Amino acid sequence: MTTARTTETDESPQSVAPTPASRRGGWAPLRPLVLRLHFYAGVLVAPFLLVAATTGFLYAASFQAEKILYSHEMTVPVGDEKLPISEQVDAARAAHPEGTVSAVRPSPEGDATTRVMLSGVPGIGGTHTLAVFVDPYTAKVRGALEQYGSTGALPLRTWIDEFHANLRLGDNGRLYSELAASWLWVIAAGGLVLWFGRRRAQRKIRGTSGRRRTLGLHGSVGAWVAVGFVFLSATGLTWSTYAGANIDELRTSLRQATPSVSAAAGGEHEGHGSGSDSAEGGASGSAAGGVGLDKVLAAARAEGLGDPVEIVPPADASSAYVVSQVQRSFPTKQDTVAVDPATGEVTDTVRFADYPVLAKLTRWGIDAHTGVLFGIVNQLVLMAVALSLILLILWGYRMWWQRGRASAFGRPLPRGAWQQVPAHVLVPLMAGVAVLGYFVPLLGISLAAFVAVDVILGEIAYRRGKRTYGPAKEAAK
DSSP, X not given: OOBOOOOHHHHSGGGSOOOOGGGOOSSTTTHXXXXXXXXXXXXXXXXXXXXXXXXXXXXXXXXXHHHHHTHHHHBOOOOSOOOOHHHHHHHHHHHOOSSEEEEEEOOOSTTBOEEEEEESOTTSOTTEEEEEEEOTTTOOEEEEEEEETTTTBOHHHHHHHHHHHHTTSGGGGHHHHHHHHHHHHHHHHHHHHHHHHSOGGGGOOTTOOHHHHHHHHHHHXXXXXXXXXXXXXXXXXXXXXXXXXXXXXXXXXXXXXXXXXXXXXXXXXXXXXXXXXXXXXXXXXOSOSTTOHHHHHHHHHHTTOOSSEEEEOOSSTTBOEEEEEOBOSSSOBOOEEEEOTTTOOEEEEEOGXXXXXXXXXXXXXXXXXXXXTTHHHHHHHHHHXXXXXXXXXXXXXXXXXXXXXXSSBOOOOOSOGGGGSOHHHHHHHHHHHHHHHHHXXXXXXXXXXXXXXXXXXXXXXXXXXXXXXXXXXXXXX
16 A cells, blocks of 8 residues: 655654644644544554444344245244144254254244254354244244354354454454454544534535545534444443453442342342343253243243243253343343242242343343344444444545545654643543553554554654755755
């Protein structure tokens, strides 16, 4: 990638002319620093954001595509009366005796199939299950598909979800999405400050052309969707690798973790996270034994757990059945009970209404981020925000090109902006950045790398300029 030729004035740390103290306002010294940060972060992080936005757009659209593509497995003609859940599971096991039953989701609606999830099936990854779809009225098996996550993603949505989360590279690939989420809110906030810091006359788009028109489109659209970017960034970080772990520790220290029922056959529920905020999960065990699925489901119904629910069989002889509501759309239904397999009695209960405030906000934030909280409206909003981010990135690169001389990318913004920030502002600012970098490590590490590279390049440019112009200056004396 070539850049336009630059002079010693463009590249050296002295390129930003000092502003007299009498003319410095509260915003004036900070604007060049925010502008340079927004520029470099946009240029260097934008490729990661572009991938995240594109795959996020496709993921939001995949919910409706999934209903069309897998309609045969997911839906059935409405019959007269649904069969006992135990008969439906028996039919699924007869068709697919491989693996073990890890969970059962009874038909939540009149035209919906029952899902029987099998773990340990050959060819199915450890975090995935084989979902067997059973007609609740006839116990006929309508098909089987690989499934992933607590939202029941089928192959199409699973592929897009994993590409969005980790580029299908496993845990190491998750660093890309965490880096993108770490910087998205910084870029959005910086752009918002820069846009509203401009004079009103400079924000108009009508009647403009060239770079100014591109800037107007970039700034106007960015201002409208900035809140959405900040929301996606914050919620995405809640289940990221490093920042997510710090957030979990903070919630736990504040006694705001997500509670879970005790899976033992009797006992008080746990006051720590159960993993219900994660996008993936599962349990192993057998669906047979004890009082049976029908009585377990009846016990959960008696506690007020309406559809949709998921039944997780006991993991071993000393464990209980766990029945959980799995409705992520609003109003959220996330009540959970544990049922003793020997007696069919409810031994522990956790109500979503009793969740700590931060646990509820985390649940709602993740569900809105993944497009399930408000259904198709939620998905359309996510698609609009993702499309806006794609356009902003393309406009940003176009502005960079337009800064150049027709055939080369424009030169970077002048160095030395930080020198214009008063010490009483710069020192607290640096301290705040250090604290933020600790809690959001990929932001802190990448920012430190940007600064280090920028300083090194500036020093190289300065020395080259001094070497080039030094003899001429001496001869002119």
